[in-house]
Amino acid sequence: xxxxxxQKRMLxxxxxxxxxxxxxxxAVLLLAGFLWLGAECVLALMGxxxxxxxxxxxxxxxxxLPQAVQPxxxxxxxxxxxxxxxxxxxxxxxxxxxxxxxxxxxxxxxVVDDEAIAAAVSRQVRLAANLAPEQVSTTVGRRHAxxxxxxxxxxxxxxxxxxxxxxxxxxxxxxxxxxxxDVSIAVEGAVGR
Amino acid sequence: xxNTNRALNRSFLALAGVVLAGTGILVAAAGLNADVRAGWTTxxxxxxxxxxxxxxxxxxxxxxxxxxxxxxxxxxxLGAIITIFWLxxxxxGRTRTAARQDDAELGDTAVDVSYLAAAVEAALEGNRxxxxxSLTAWRRRGSKDTARTSLRLTLQARRGASPxxxxxxxxxxxxxxxxxxGHRNDVLVRIGTGTRTKLARALRAG
Numbered sequence: 001x002x003x004x005x006x007q008k009r010m011l012x013x014x015x016x017x018x019x020x021x022x023x024x025x026x027a028v029l030l031l032a033g034f035l036w037l038g039a040e041c042v043l044a045l046m047g048x049x050x051x052x053x054x055x056x057x058x059x060x061x062x063x064x065l066p067q068a069v070q071p072x073x074x075x076x077x078x079x080x081x082x083x084x085x086x087x088x089x090x091x092x093x094x095x096x097x098x099x100x101x102x103x104x105x106x107x108x109x110x111v112v113d114d115e116a117i118a119a120a121v122s123r124q125v126r127l128a129a130n131l132a133p134e135q136v137s138t139t140v141g142r143r144h145a146x147x148x149x150x151x152x153x154x155x156x157x158x159x160x161x162x163x164x165x166x167x168x169x170x171x172x173x174x175x176x177x178x179x180x181x182d183v184s185i186a187v188e189g190a191v192g193r
Numbered sequence: 194x195x196n197t198n199r200a201l202n203r204s205f206l207a208l209a210g211v212v213l214a215g216t217g218i219l220v221a222a223a224g225l226n227a228d229v230r231a232g233w234t235t236x237x238x239x240x241x242x243x244x245x246x247x248x249x250x251x252x253x254x255x256x257x258x259x260x261x262x263x264x265x266x267x268x269x270x271l272g273a274i275i276t277i278f279w280l281x282x283x284x285x286g287r288t289r290t291a292a293r294q295d296d297a298e299l300g301d302t303a304v305d306v307s308y309l310a311a312a313v314e315a316a317l318e319g320n321r322x323x324x325x326x327s328l329t330a331w332r333r334r335g336s337k338d339t340a341r342t343s344l345r346l347t348l349q350a351r352r353g354a355s356p357x358x359x360x361x362x363x364x365x366x367x368x369x370x371x372x373x374x375g376h377r378n379d380v381l382v383r384i385g386t387g388t389r390t391k392l393a394r395a396l397r398a399g
Contacts, residue, residue, distance in 0.1 A: 006343075023205050027279055041262075045263065055265070066233050074220050092205075107364060112356045113385045
């Protein structure tokens with residue numbers, strides 16, 4: 001595998017979930033089911049009493065299920081199972097993006113946590129506006145870095161300048177896909193300090 | 194980073210999801226519709242009778258009754274074995290050896306990853322942008338070529354440190370590692386935030 005392909009592969013694997021947790025959980029449940037059913041079969045073959053129910057009893061119970069259980073209960077249980085199945089299906093198909101993204105680098109497969117970008121953007125905006133740390137917070141979404149600023153009472157802020165400060169920090173990261181900076185200034189100010 | 198086969202994970206989840214959703218829809222439909230209920234009982238009854246008849250085609254000595262009845266636990270056991278094999282394939286690939294060179298005359302040389310990790314730690318001493326680091330190595334499954342060991346370097350950035358500044362530190366560290374080992378490994382660098390970031394003091398404004 002050449003350098004570029006390996007790098008892409010590493011980046012992809014680092015920024016997306018492997019779905020290991022969910023598939024291990026499913027596999028463990030499946031394994032427990034297999035082992036239990038297998039044990040019941042063997043016990044029945046040896047003519048011993050069942051753990052919970054013998055295979056024959058289970059087969060008959062499944063056949064008579066519509067008579068034995070109230071229709072409403074069946075609908076509820078079926079819907080629950082269908083929803084669970086849909087969740088697994090969605091997990092299988094969806095991307096599973098983690099809160100990280102790739103940065104440009106020649107030599108490395110370079111990944112940065114969204115949280116680290118957010119902290120850096122917050123800091124630059126705070127320096128540009130001369131505010132206290134708790135007055136600025138940033139959330140990094142898929143395509144935007146949203147900065148919310150609470151100004152000090154009586155000291156208006158220049159939104160344009162703050163957006164520029166945020167955009168400069170984001171651009172300096174040289175992300176594989178740039179983020180748009182988006183600054184919103186709260187109407188209510190904080191008491192000055 | 195490890196050797197988990199992710200495509201297989203997703204296929205497995207999709208299969209489990211389809212089976213579960215299908216069963217759920219069938220059961221729910223039986224609850225809602227009397228025709229489905231009647232069909233359920235008929236089809237299940239027919240299947241049970243067919244199974245009884247099949248069992249009689251291959252009688253075996255008591256107490257087993259039928260060779261076909263033996264097939265069911267065998268299939269279940271096979272399913273259990275496949276599942277266990279599946280579980281054992283998750284993850285893996287981590288190795289202690291960061292690099293290795295075999296030479297018939299001079300002998301074999303292996304560089305432990307902890308040596309590189311300690312070197313990285315020492316190089317980062319006093320760095321104001323990075324509060325912690327970890328270095329691990331892993332090898333692709335089945336790959337005997339030890340030069341293909343990949344490294345994963347995690348740097349914990351100080352709160353508010355510019356990611357590019359940390360990335361530059363990482364580039365420097367990796368070129369130093371290249372020089373130490375004498376060849377270029379594939380390296381994955383993650384700039385993260387973690388407990389160390391939360392505990393360490395934020396980068397001062399001044």
